[in-house]
Amino acid sequence: MRQFRALPALFILLLAFSLHAGPSRAQTDSALQDAALLVADQVLVENDNRLIATGNVEALYDGTRLTAARIIYDQDSDSLTLEGPIYITDPEGNVLSAETGEVDSGMRNGLLRGARMVLDQQLQLASVEARRVEGRYTQLSRVAVTSCQVCGNNSAPLWSIRASRVVHDQTERQLYFENAQLRILDVPVFYLPYLRLPDPTLDRARGFLIPSIRSTTLLGFGIKVPYFIPIGDDKDITLTPYLSPVTRTLEARYRQAFRYGNIELNGAITRDTLISDGARGYFFVTGSFTLPRDFKLKFNIKTTTDDAYLNDYDYSGANRLKSDLTVSRFRRDEMISASLRHYEILSDSESNATQPSIISSAEYERRYFPRFGGEIRLGAELHNHFRYSTLDVDSDDDDTLVDGRDVTRLNADISWRDRWTLAGGIRAGALGQLWIDRFWVSQDSTRPANVSQLTPAVAVDLRWPWARAGVNGARWLIEPIAQAGWIGGERVQVTNDESTRPEFDEGNLLSLSRFPVPDRRERGYTSALGLRILRDNPAGLTAGLTLGRVWREEDDSDFTRSSGLSTATSDYLLAAHIDTSNGLVLTARSLFDPADQSVAKAEARAIWSKGLMDLGAAYVLLPTDPDEDRDQAQSEWSFDGKYQFTNNWAASAETRYDFADQRFAKTGLDIEYQNECAVVNFSASRSYASSDSLVPSTEFGLTVALKGFSTGGSAGEYRRSCR
Known part of the structure; x- marks a missing residue:
């Protein structure tokens, strides 16, 4: 008996079983490591070099599972001829289906006709043919891509991408499109000669994130297009240009994880027509670290170029910025804490010079349980607050705003x-x-x-x-x-x-x-x-x-x-x-x-x-x-709520009303539509500023996310069935 080179354990066991048992369902045990496993209703061997498996055929090799109606293995060409329906599932759970095809014995190279690929049970890629190369690349020709449920030949998906060629890099988990055309209900709306998108199994991929449209009475109609750049497994940066007729803004976020902590930096730099003297911007830093001997370090740094900037661009509604650094340790019977804080006032009613701006403190507390009973506590605190003003407080001075x-x-x-x-x-x-x-x-x-x-x-x-x-x-x-x-x-x-x-x-x-x-x-x-x-x-x-x-x-x-x-x-x-x-x-x-x-x-x-x-x-x-x-008295009522009308539609609203001034402080409405392949969010809000440095503004926002890619979120929880 000749021994087959590619799948030795498989074919020896199959041949032995078929000679003794005749045509019937044949299968191997958990064969040798790195060997193959084949299950079929019937197995025939022709001329000692050709094996034919028919009827509910399943083959397992190196974590990849293949099912077909018929498989023919030719030892001379070391190839498999497949007759469908064919399904190939890789170790990550991605599924490639086809009508017919030829692949090598390791299922690393081959050609599949009438191919359909499903990634992470979400993203569907239908093509005329698919070619597997080196067990890493899947090249699809004349492709239609969507994560929407398609029911019937005459049903158009909510969105799809048509491309002349798509290459899926299984190692890098990337999708490369050539001549990509975005369609809404099968109507072309956008064209790109080349496009790269991460597949749904990749959490951190370099590229553009979901853009958003923003329209405000202060800044006009604008668009934000974030671009994500991973820098290794432990850090990344996101750059977001924000363009409108009023502003040219670049937002940035940097994150890095360390062995014992993490840090995040957020900031923006702006040139707009709201002010005439130079650039505007802000800078926030937050972080926390675990230090030796159970100590914790936390810090939070905030600064901005002017009082109105954060409110104008909706980065923060705070009337003062607090920066702090704290080192602390908390144990069952002991507390140690030291902190340094800085306050920057953004309102017109207070002055940074006469308010305590730099505050430092250190605290210690310890408790003991003596033999005579009860509990003894010892505590101490050292505190200092500093004002920028150097003027002395004089009882004869009527202007108390100069207190230093x-x-x-x-x-x-x-x-x-x-x-x-x-x-x-x-x-x-x-x-x-x-x-x-x-x-x-x-x-x-x-x-x-x-x-x-x-x-x-x-x-x-x-x-x-x-x-x-x-x-x-x-x-x-x-x-x-x-x-x-x-x-x-x-x-x-x-x-x-x-x-x-x-x-x-x-x-x-x-x-x-x-x-x-x-x-x-x-x-x-x-x-x-x-x-x-x-x-x-x-x-x-x-x-x-x-x-x-x-x-x-x-x-x-x-x-x-x-x-x-x-x-x-x-x-x-x-x-x-x-x-x-x-x-x-x-x-x-x-x-x-x-x-x-x-x-x-x-x-x-x-x-x-x-x-x-x-x-x-x-x-x-x-x-x-x-x-x-x-x-004057302050009497304020606030409301926030969310209602899920259907599985797809939801709305949320918030409002604050000042009874003393008989005016709204803020109102907002958010409407979201979500199905298995897309998320559309529309928001509208109105801020009624009372400070001279802040201007009331109305804002509209729109974001659209296509599910099925790593940037759009999961599509599985909204999957529907076709009747």
């Missing part, structure tokens, strides 16, 4: 706390604390240059939790809370630079000092009462309510009116949340005084997510408060 005060403070504290369970299930807690503060003040003749203080404090609290299990797995908790405390010492002569926006909420109801920063501390005797009610049911309604009030020895003028703490008896704090099983979540918080029926502050948020709909609404009320530089 700089402050450095060192705050340290030591505390001990413990908790016990008393008779009847009452939980009792005790706290003893000592603060040590030192302040250095410069460029402020109205205050001492440096001061120090020691502040002792003690507090006891009682909690009486009542718990009950309800029906259907619900659990109830009702917990009255009471606290009594004392804070000693006298307030030193340090200007309130940082604790200018104190908040009274459920998080600091039992705090000994409700100022956000230790440049201020409460003094004297204090007490608090609260009630917490909680219903928890994972399968039904979960709700919570917190009610509280604080009493102090005397009024504190450093608390603002809207903080709810400006008088010795605080406003009532009411906070509630509701979470239903049908996707509705409600949260609300309010400070109100029943004596004069006034509301110091109120906010509410509602979210409803169910089925095809996602809705969100929020309301914020802030009354007038000269201490917080708010000369």
